[in-house]
Amino acid sequence: MTKDPSAKNGPTRSDTLFVSSLEKGFRVLGVFRTAQRDLGLRDLSLTEIAKLAELDKSAAQRFTNTLVELGYLAKNPRTRRYSPAIGLADFYYSYVLSNRIAEIAMPRMIEASKKFGTTVNLCELSGSDLVYTIRIPHERARFEATIPGRRVPAFCAAGGIVILANRPTEERELILQTSNYRSFTDHTVTDSKAVQKRLETARSNGYDIGVSQIILHEVSTAAPVFNSEGRAVAALQIPVYMPLWDLESTREKIVPLAIETARAISYSL
Amino acid sequence: MTKDPSAKNGPTRSDTLFVSSLEKGFRVLGVFRTAQRDLGLRDLSLTEIAKLAELDKSAAQRFTNTLVELGYLAKNPRTRRYSPAIGLADFYYSYVLSNRIAEIAMPRMIEASKKFGTTVNLCELSGSDLVYTIRIPHERARFEATIPGRRVPAFCAAGGIVILANRPTEERELILQTSNYRSFTDHTVTDSKAVQKRLETARSNGYDIGVSQIILHEVSTAAPVFNSEGRAVAALQIPVYMPLWDLESTREKIVPLAIETARAISYSL
């Protein structure tokens, strides 16, 4: 029974090896990210969760209950609304602690941040997103932009550009095809050809600079980090802000710092 | 059927509202933290996961498969070993973004870190643990000690002391009773009476200093953050290191900085 004739080949999620309850639970957690980004909500009611996670009321009830018991969601007993809880921080800790690149990068990033008193970030690719793994914040920026775990589309972030530029063509094209070329500011480069051009320049230069691509007046510099097999596994990214910094001063001071730091990390991998 | 006569009162985990598959999934993720701390392992084999999570091979197989599909675990196809994956960072991001204290604290922490070029951390209580929520790292320290999400026992961390000291007696005692008074260095204060003394001093002083309590040669200063109802909800903590800093210079410079910053945050809550 339960043979799904539509399952043709490759591992599907209707396998007996796929625990769909687990997925639903994670879907409930995931809903908070969407709600924060699109609706600006810090907490959600049961019905809101049900709607956003595409679960019926009963299911939402079961999963929120479970997540609260486990300490991953907090429930305000007065408002009956749910919000992410501190238990969730455990997983980020596990991830970073198991990450050799992060371990090697951390002290070098701290040093680098002191040179000009700038923020320094380590980024990794996840699907078509760029994820900020480690952050050494030095600047008041919009709150979201200072939190580790932040995701932005790789195609328009300097960190994404330098990683993609140094990945095999096939892999790069696959990622670009699944990208959603949305723009954040009036300056975001979303034209496919222009992105290609930017990628080429980044590859030959060994770095990328993006101006106001995601945040207005931000000048974002990134250089690729390679592992011992020569694969671009991460990016070292340094954001500075106009008018304190301009393209010229960034080229002169930040670019060498980013490249050098990225190289030092690569060397130790 | 399935009436559990042992379930007397209060919500139990044998409820129909508790999805135990979800718990098992999280148990698998949780195992990595233990493995890292106790065994120093970055990745785990299927059998290791099964053993540590107290699941049979089949269950471990199902849950690891699911977690890999969802992007929360990575599987090295050569070694067949599992490690935490970047997807896990999403949850930390959600948590911090929904956290008003963190939002208000961030810019003030950045400013504070620049004053003497020190690390500045924001801590919250979770059970009997202190969790580092936000970190502005400025010092080379042991890698674990620089990652957000790190947990240490509250009873011996300066941040834990100032939070507990300002919580209602009953709540504090309950937490202390469930604490595991283990020591990290030869200097860790584990004696129950001495901890009480430390708590009293911290309450009347409005801050706490711990020397070599968790890390040798670390001088840890913390001040409590209060919400608008006067509840101690977090701690602002600043670690410095001997011999560059000593107790005297810490008292003179770091203590006022910690207190002032904590107060500024409290004021805006």
Place this chain on the structure above:
DNA sequence: TTAGAAGTATTATTATTCAATACAACGTAT
């Protein structure tokens, strides 16, 4: 005061998880 919506509790039903087991791949010792 009342209506309607949102949240909570309780069921029978069955789909989904489960654990046993067979099979395959690895690697290590002989």
Place this chain on the structure above:
DNA sequence: ATACGTTGTATTGAATAATAATACTTCTAA
């Protein structure tokens, strides 16, 4: 090289645990 033990993968019938319907309660706002 070969065989054996160990570890990982695939398959399956059985039954448990997740499900969704619904009744009940609490809240909110007209």
